Amino acid sequence: MTARARLPMDPGRVVTAWLSQHIQALLYSAGQMCRNPLGSLLTTAVIGISLALPAAFYLVLANSERVASAWGGAARVTLFLKMDVTPERAQALATSLRGHPRVLDVRVISPDEALAEFRRASGFGDAIEQLEENPLPAALLIQPDNARFGGTAMEEFLAAMRALPEADTAQFDRQWVQRLVALLNILHRAVLILAALLALAVLLIIGNTIRLSIYNRRTEIEINMLFGATGAFIQRPFLYSGILHGLVGALLAWLLVSGAVRLLQGPVAELAGLYASEFVLHGLAAENVVKLLGIGGVLGWVGSWLAVQRHLRDITPL
Amino acid sequence: MIHFTDVHMRYTSGAEALKRVNLSIDKGAMAFVTGRSGAGKSTLLRLIALIERHTRGQIIVNGQNLERVTGRRIPLYRRNIGFTFQEHRLLYDRTVFDNVALPLVVSGHRYQDIRRRVQAALDKVGLLEKQKHLPIALSGGEQQRVGIARAVVHRPAVLLADEPTGNLDPILSWDTMKLFEQFNQVGVTVVIASHDLDMIRRMRKPIITLREGRILTSAGGEGGE
Numbered sequence: 154m155t156a157r158a159r160l161p162m163d164p165g166r167v168v169t170a171w172l173s174q175h176i177q178a179l180l181y182s183a184g185q186m187c188r189n190p191l192g193s194l195l196t197t198a199v200i201g202i203s204l205a206l207p208a209a210f211y212l213v214l215a216n217s218e219r220v221a222s223a224w225g226g227a228a229r230v231t232l233f234l235k236m237d238v239t240p241e242r243a244q245a246l247a248t249s250l251r252g253h254p255r256v257l258d259v260r261v262i263s264p265d266e267a268l269a270e271f272r273r274a275s276g277f278g279d280a281i282e283q284l285e286e287n288p289l290p291a292a293l294l295i296q297p298d299n300a301r302f303g304g305t306a307m308e309e310f311l312a313a314m315r316a317l318p319e320a321d322t323a324q325f326d327r328q329w330v331q332r333l334v335a336l337l338n339i340l341h342r343a344v345l346i347l348a349a350l351l352a353l354a355v356l357l358i359i360g361n362t363i364r365l366s367i368y369n370r371r372t373e374i375e376i377n378m379l380f381g382a383t384g385a386f387i388q389r390p391f392l393y394s395g396i397l398h399g400l401v402g403a404l405l406a407w408l409l410v411s412g413a414v415r416l417l418q419g420p421v422a423e424l425a426g427l428y429a430s431e432f433v434l435h436g437l438a439a440e441n442v443v444k445l446l447g448i449g450g451v452l453g454w455v456g457s458w459l460a461v462q463r464h465l466r467d468i469t470p471l
Numbered sequence: 472m473i474h475f476t477d478v479h480m481r482y483t484s485g486a487e488a489l490k491r492v493n494l495s496i497d498k499g500a501m502a503f504v505t506g507r508s509g510a511g512k513s514t515l516l517r518l519i520a521l522i523e524r525h526t527r528g529q530i531i532v533n534g535q536n537l538e539r540v541t542g543r544r545i546p547l548y549r550r551n552i553g554f555t556f557q558e559h560r561l562l563y564d565r566t567v568f569d570n571v572a573l574p575l576v577v578s579g580h581r582y583q584d585i586r587r588r589v590q591a592a593l594d595k596v597g598l599l600e601k602q603k604h605l606p607i608a609l610s611g612g613e614q615q616r617v618g619i620a621r622a623v624v625h626r627p628a629v630l631l632a633d634e635p636t637g638n639l640d641p642i643l644s645w646d647t648m649k650l651f652e653q654f655n656q657v658g659v660t661v662v663i664a665s666h667d668l669d670m671i672r673r674m675r676k677p678i679i680t681l682r683e684g685r686i687l688t689s690a691g692g693e694g695g696e
Binding site (some may be wrong): 170171173174177330372373375376377378379380381382383386449470 | 520522537543546547548549550552554560562573574576577578579620625
């Protein structure tokens, strides 16, 4: 006697059967989660918090970078003129620069003004009294139009200013902005490391949840195996359970982060108001929410896959 | 249908469960395996269901050499076998219907198909009206019959029963044996392990007697030593 054909062979029915088995496994996993609401809630809450932490740090970083770039753009250019440039020529240059499309405003600082400010700011007043003549050059304080500068445009503008015949040198006073950006780069890396560690934590949490679930359902797995369930059939509900835990955890993380942003938006707007800034704290963009959910789902899948590979192998029908 | 040639089975602990077993059960036959506890009855059934692997010799079931049934072929092979246990091994968080449906769900049948065949199997064992109950609400004999319905619902070629009457009173035991006989009459090859010698003698079927892993007699059966 030959074995009877047990599986539908026509391709349409194979696809339908495959799909319905997947849907069954998915519904079954969702049902299992609902039947144990407290356990599921605790697990997904831990996953949610683990995912919310890096997401929140990412938001802090993204908003800080926006602040830094806004300030970086607002930096002024100081153009030091040669010593032999007369005040009239300095004024004329200022007037012509005001007509430059990338310049909002130009202020002339005469050597006398510069000396007065230096005396006030440096505390070397007495020493400066000893000087026979003013060693300081005239300078132009240029306020560039932020909106027109992006990428290397600022460097190009600076080079053009240096090339002026009256110019001695031109400086872009952004050193502190560069330091801030460097600091943010370090923080960026720190957030990545933190995210990697917490992703590992999520993997372990999901792996452990699935491991327990495998042992709780040992009898069922054994019976299924004895009646001819394939490895794929047995694994499927556990993999879906992992994905669901990851997704729900990510959803929870999103809610937590959104709540935190909402709580902070008021005070941040107040602070921005004190600086006469239009700055608004941004939440997670739709694209990032999709990424967060994707990461949650993938972590859930990988965690459960590892647990399934590790623990299902031990089970053989009794 | 089932052919054992010089089959040895040694557990990893070193205990030899079966020694040089030769037997042959024809297609459509019904045979009993008997012997004391530990004589190797269960091991013999477990080898046929591929729950255990024999360590020497050859087993051929339904034309398939079991040594070649590995990996992905194991689930497909098992779909041709029905198994019942002394301790029933039902899933106690599922209804009677869901328990019986399991072999069909596992092999991907459509729901309409599943419902029709599960109800037919439950009707056959007289439990159709209890399909929505949980197994815990059923008596021992009823649970045993749920196990039998589960073992035949996918119309296996071979039905294996390990001590099916172990926990039942004589009348229920006899009814259960008659039920197995009915499945045998529609063409299923049935192998039953039982130590209830009085009852299986009354069934007038081949009896394979095991003692300490060896075949002692094969009264009325074909093959054996």
